[in-house]
Amino acid sequence: MDFLELRWDIIWNYRELFLRGIWITILLTISGYVGGIILGVLIGLGETSKKKWIYWPSKLYVDLFRGTPMLVQILIIHLAFIPAIFGQSYGFMVSGITALILNCAAYNAEIIRAGIQSIDKGQMEAARSLGLTHSQAMRKIILPQAFRRMIPPLGNEFIALLKDSSLVTVIAANDILYAAKVVAGAYNRFWEPYLVAALLYLILTYLVTKVVAYVERRFSNSYNPRKKKEGRVAS
Amino acid sequence: MIKVENLHKHFDKLEVLKGIDYEIKEKEVVCVIGPSGSGKSTFLRCINLLEEITNGAIYIDGVKVNDPKTNINDIRTEVGMVFQQFNLFPHMTVLDNITMAPMLIRKLSKPEAEKLALELLDKVGLRAKADNYPQQLSGGQQQRVAIARALAMKPKVMLFDEPTSALDPEMVNEVLDVMKQLALEGMTMVVVTHEMGFAREVADRVVFMDGGFIVEQGDPEQLFGNPQNERTKAFLGKVL
Ligand SMILES: Nc1ncnc2c1ncn2[C@@H]1O[C@H](COP(=O)(O)OP(=O)(O)OP(=O)(O)O)[C@@H](O)[C@H]1O
Numbered sequence: 001m002d003f004l005e006l007r008w009d010i011i012w013n014y015r016e017l018f019l020r021g022i023w024i025t026i027l028l029t030i031s032g033y034v035g036g037i038i039l040g041v042l043i044g045l046g047e048t049s050k051k052k053w054i055y056w057p058s059k060l061y062v063d064l065f066r067g068t069p070m071l072v073q074i075l076i077i078h079l080a081f082i083p084a085i086f087g088q089s090y091g092f093m094v095s096g097i098t099a100l101i102l103n104c105a106a107y108n109a110e111i112i113r114a115g116i117q118s119i120d121k122g123q124m125e126a127a128r129s130l131g132l133t134h135s136q137a138m139r140k141i142i143l144p145q146a147f148r149r150m151i152p153p154l155g156n157e158f159i160a161l162l163k164d165s166s167l168v169t170v171i172a173a174n175d176i177l178y179a180a181k182v183v184a185g186a187y188n189r190f191w192e193p194y195l196v197a198a199l200l201y202l203i204l205t206y207l208v209t210k211v212v213a214y215v216e217r218r219f220s221n222s223y224n225p226r227k228k229k230e231g232r233v234a235s
Numbered sequence: 236m237i238k239v240e241n242l243h244k245h246f247d248k249l250e251v252l253k254g255i256d257y258e259i260k261e262k263e264v265v266c267v268i269g270p271s272g273s274g275k276s277t278f279l280r281c282i283n284l285l286e287e288i289t290n291g292a293i294y295i296d297g298v299k300v301n302d303p304k305t306n307i308n309d310i311r312t313e314v315g316m317v318f319q320q321f322n323l324f325p326h327m328t329v330l331d332n333i334t335m336a337p338m339l340i341r342k343l344s345k346p347e348a349e350k351l352a353l354e355l356l357d358k359v360g361l362r363a364k365a366d367n368y369p370q371q372l373s374g375g376q377q378q379r380v381a382i383a384r385a386l387a388m389k390p391k392v393m394l395f396d397e398p399t400s401a402l403d404p405e406m407v408n409e410v411l412d413v414m415k416q417l418a419l420e421g422m423t424m425v426v427v428t429h430e431m432g433f434a435r436e437v438a439d440r441v442v443f444m445d446g447g448f449i450v451e452q453g454d455p456e457q458l459f460g461n462p463q464n465e466r467t468k469a470f471l472g473k474v475l
């Protein structure tokens with residue numbers, strides 16, 4: 001292969017398609033993630049519940065969505081689930097965001113459960129022995145500590161979701177990958193469009209990494225200089 | 236003030252407390268001693284319902300704690316607890332550790348709560364550490380803060396579960412001194428401990444537990460000086 005023969009001008013001709021692709025990818029990812037956090041917190045708390053009728057549905061949900069491929073989830077939601085409930089499809093955006101939210105929530109729930117359960121049980125006992133209710137203890141004592149530990153894995157999940165959002169092209173979402181496919185089809189050339197798509201994803205994930213690192217520095221174990229150092233070594 | 240009647244506690248099939256009857260009077264200091272696994276911690280934790288009671292009853296000031304109608308959170312505000320592992324809240328300063336519960340539950344204003352917290356820190360000799368985080372303190376200092384935190388709720392009773400067992404030997408006395416002071420001020424205290432010197436000096440009564448029963452109890456001179464039960468004798472022979 002000779003790089004000098006690569007024709008970058010074909011990308012330029014389709015620049016608007018790529019720009020829209022970037023926008024769609026960002027929109028899908030952010031909507032999916034924000035929804036995934038909200039739903040994930042509820043399900044994650046559900047997974048730590050002692051009440052069986054809360055615990056089991058939460059656990060089942062997580063197992064179901066982590067145990068099946070996202071591609072299959074997207075197709076089921078778009079082609080079967082949404083038409084069955086609403087009698088029609090609302091397009092790739094609605095289906096795509098729904099699928100990303102539902103999938104992301106399962107992973108976030110697991111992170112939130114693990115974060116809560118990583119807090120020493122003496123913390124809850126100390127809080128309860130002072131007379132705090134379970135939910136007061138959660139809010140004041142457990143969650144603030146757990147949250148700091150959740151930041152790195154939640155950041156990883158954001159990056160994973162950004163990349164996985166490319167699966168939504170399968171239902172014809174015009175995201176970054178879709179733009180590449182169109183160019184590839186139009187010119188019957190593959191290096192240029194897919195390299196550009198890869199580069200665009202790389203730039204986006206890089207930016208997210210920076211944001212996550214900032215948030216982590218801002219919140220992570222700020223009360224504990226010693227642990228902070230240990231954490232760096234470990235990672 | 237605390238009355239324990241036929242207290243039984245099972246962990247699944249394991250019976251840990253096999254029928255405890257005991258009464259603790261106001262301003263009394265009771266030390267609980269006994270071999271590992273005899274159920275001392277479990278007994279203490281049943282008093283503020285950190286463990287569910289399988290059978291029997293505990294009354295605090297006449298209120299049955301394991302009655303479904305009793306608000307357990309109200310009971311717990313009256314019963315302070317100090318843990319072997321301190322269990323300070325690492326994301327809060329020493330001051331916030333102490334003021335959190337009084338503000339949240341007793342509805343004290345921030346200045347009121349801070350004034351109270353600083354008084355208590357004076358009492359345990361740690362006013363200078365108010366703005367530090369728990370990790371910046373030694374074990375003995377952390378345990379003194381934990382005592383101050385419990386006292387901030389103005390409890391009627393204080394429960395101590397081996398408060399000095401996780402400490403380096405040179406820090407044990409600073410914590411015991413705070414507890415002695417508390418005893419002198421007339422606090423009702425139940426102390427699970429391996430510090431026989433402390434029990435002998437401070438306790439009004441000593442309880443020896445073994446195998447889920449109270450095997451023997453009495454004032455310190457009698458229990459340490461002239462134990463009646465064979466198991467008590469064997470245990471004291473090993474630890475004294
Ligand atoms: N949460 C629990 N689940 C199951 N078994 C338990 C639990 N907590 C305690 N036990 C068991 O109950 C018994 C009594 O435990 P407990 O902690 O009350 O003893 P202890 O007298 O405080 O001992 P130590 O001096 O070692 O602290 C032990 O056999 C212990 O293994």
Ligand SMILES: [Mg+2]
Pocket residue numbers: 275276277396397
């Ligand atoms: Mg114990």
